[in-house]
Amino acid sequence: MTPFHVRDGALWADDVALAEIADAVGTPFYCYSQTAIEQAYRAFADAFARYPALGDPLICYSVKANGALAVVAALATQGAGADVVSEGELRRALAAGVPARKIVFSGVGKTAREMAYALDVGIHQFNVESEPELEALSEVAAARGVKAPVAIRVNPDVAPDTHAKIATGGGETKFGVAWGRARQVYARAAALPGIAVVGIDVHIGSQIVALGAFEAAFAKVAELARALHADGHAIDRLDLGGGLGIAYEGGAMPPDVRHYAAIVERTVGALGCELIFEPGRALVGAAGALVARVVYVKRGEDRTFVILDAAMNDLIRPTLYDAHHEIVPVRAPAAGAILAPVDVVGPVCETGDVFALERPMPPLAAGDLVAILSAGAYGAAMASNYNSRPLAAEVMVIGDRFAVVRPRQTYEAILAGETVPDWHAAIPAIRKATG
Ligand code: LLP
Numbered sequence: 001m002t003p004f005h006v007r008d009g010a011l012w013a014d015d016v017a018l019a020e021i022a023d024a025v026g027t028p029f030y031c032y033s034q035t036a037i038e039q040a041y042r043a044f045a046d047a048f049a050r051y052p053a054l055g056d057p058l059i060c061y062s063v064k065a066n067g068a069l070a071v072v073a074a075l076a077t078q079g080a081g082a083d084v085v086s087e088g089e090l091r092r093a094l095a096a097g098v099p100a101r102k103i104v105f106s107g108v109g110k111t112a113r114e115m116a117y118a119l120d121v122g123i124h125q126f127n128v129e130s131e132p133e134l135e136a137l138s139e140v141a142a143a144r145g146v147k148a149p150v151a152i153r154v155n156p157d158v159a160p161d162t163h164a165k166i167a168t169g170g171g172e173t174k175f176g177v178a179w180g181r182a183r184q185v186y187a188r189a190a191a192l193p194g195i196a197v198v199g200i201d202v203h204i205g206s207q208i209v210a211l212g213a214f215e216a217a218f219a220k221v222a223e224l225a226r227a228l229h230a231d232g233h234a235i236d237r238l239d240l241g242g243g244l245g246i247a248y249e250g251g252a253m254p255p256d257v258r259h260y261a262a263i264v265e266r267t268v269g270a271l272g273c274e275l276i277f278e279p280g281r282a283l284v285g286a287a288g289a290l291v292a293r294v295v296y297v298k299r300g301e302d303r304t305f306v307i308l309d310a311a312m313n314d315l316i317r318p319t320l321y322d323a324h325h326e327i328v329p330v331r332a333p334a335a336g337a338i339l340a341p342v343d344v345v346g347p348v349c350e351t352g353d354v355f356a357l358e359r360p361m362p363p364l365a366a367g368d369l370v371a372i373l374s375a376g377a378y379g380a381a382m383a384s385n386y387n388s389r390p391l392a393a394e395v396m397v398i399g400d401r402f403a404v405v406r407p408r409q410t411y412e413a414i415l416a417g418e419t420v421p422d423w424h425a426a427i428p429a430i431r432k433a434t435g
Contacts, residue, residue, distance in 0.1 A: 003033030028310035036287035065280030072096035141194030160213035169204025203241025288376020311346025330369035333362030
C-alpha cells in the first residue's frame, strides 16, 4: 500500500516525482500521500464491516502519530474521529474538522483546565487512567452541572512483543488501572457525582505485529465487561486502543487488519457494545517519507558516512527505538550497481544522529536525494528544533498534484517570542545579532 514507487528511473509519490517536489520546496521535507491515507482508513473500516455483530465501530485516529491538519482533515473526511492526549491535540482535531462527538481524550495526566475545555466542547468520552484523575474530572464536571462520559483504562498485564519504550500493557508501566483493582475503581467511579461510567478502555502498546497479545488482552476485557455488568455498571462501549503495527523492513508483510478484526469479533463480538479503536501508525505510517539530500560522503578509515541534510531532530525513531526505516535513492541506481555498507547520518552533533548503520546502499554522491520510507507516523510529529534546525516542510500529494501543507519553518520563526532579560549587559549586541 506504499505510494512510493519507481517510475522512469526515479522515485515518485503517487503521480508526482519526488525530485520535482524537492526542486520546489527544498530539502528536507516530509511527503504524504492522501490516497494512501484514505486507503489505509478504508482497509481498517472495511475489515470490521465484514462482521455485522461488531456494528459500525468509531475509528478515532490517534492524532499523536501525525497531527498535520491536512492529515487529520483527510481522515475526518473519511469519517474518522480522533484520539487526543492533550488540549493541543484536541484543538488540532477540531480545527481539522473532526466533530467533538467523535473525539476521545486519553492520557495519564489530564489537567483540570484540559478537562474543562473538553467538557465544554462536548467530546465523546474521557479515557481515565487513575482514581485521582476520576476525582478531579468529577469535580470539574460537577462544577459545570454535567456528568463526564468515562471509560476507565485498565491495564490487562499483557506485554506485547514490541520495543520496551512503546509497550504499555505490562503491569509495571504507568498506564491504566491495575487489573486486580478494576472493579473497585469502577465502584468508586459510579459513586462520583460528575462521572457517568460508559465503558472500558485498553491500549497495550504500539507497533504490534504478533497479534496474539491483542487476543489475550481483549479476552480479558470481555471477561471484565461481564463482571462489571454483573456489578450493575452500564458498560456500553469498549475502546480497544491502537497499536496495530506496520512493516518497516523492505519485503516484510504488514500484519493483516482482517486478522485483527477477526480477533476482535472472537473476543468481544458477543457483548453487543459500541466499539472504538485508536489506530495511529496503521493509518499514516506507510503513507509518508522523509526526503533529504546528501550533503557529503565522508570516507573514514573503515566506514563510509553518507551525511544528509535531515537529522534526528526531523526523525528520531532510529536513535530512540533502534527503528529500521528503508532508505532509497530518489534517482534509481544504475542496473547492476554494487551495494556497499554505509552509515547514513545527519549533521547533528551526537553519535546517535543516525538513520542507518552499515546499511548496504548503492553508490551515493553529494547532491543526491534519498527517501526515508515509512515515516508518516511519529516522524514530523516528534520533530524538534534541536541544534536550532528549522522544522522540515510537509507536503501532501494527491494524484498528480501536491500542496505544501506546512512550509519549512523560518529562522525568524525559531527566534520569535524569545527575549533576553533586560538586565543582561550585552543586550544591545544580542538584539542586533538576532535582528
Ligand atoms: N491510543 C493510545 C492510548 C496510545 O498511547 C497510542 C500510542 C495510540 C492509541 C496509537 O498507537 P498506534 O496505533 O500508532 O500504535 N513514538 C513511538 C510510538 C508511540 C506510541 C504512543 N502511543 C514510535 O515512533 O514508534
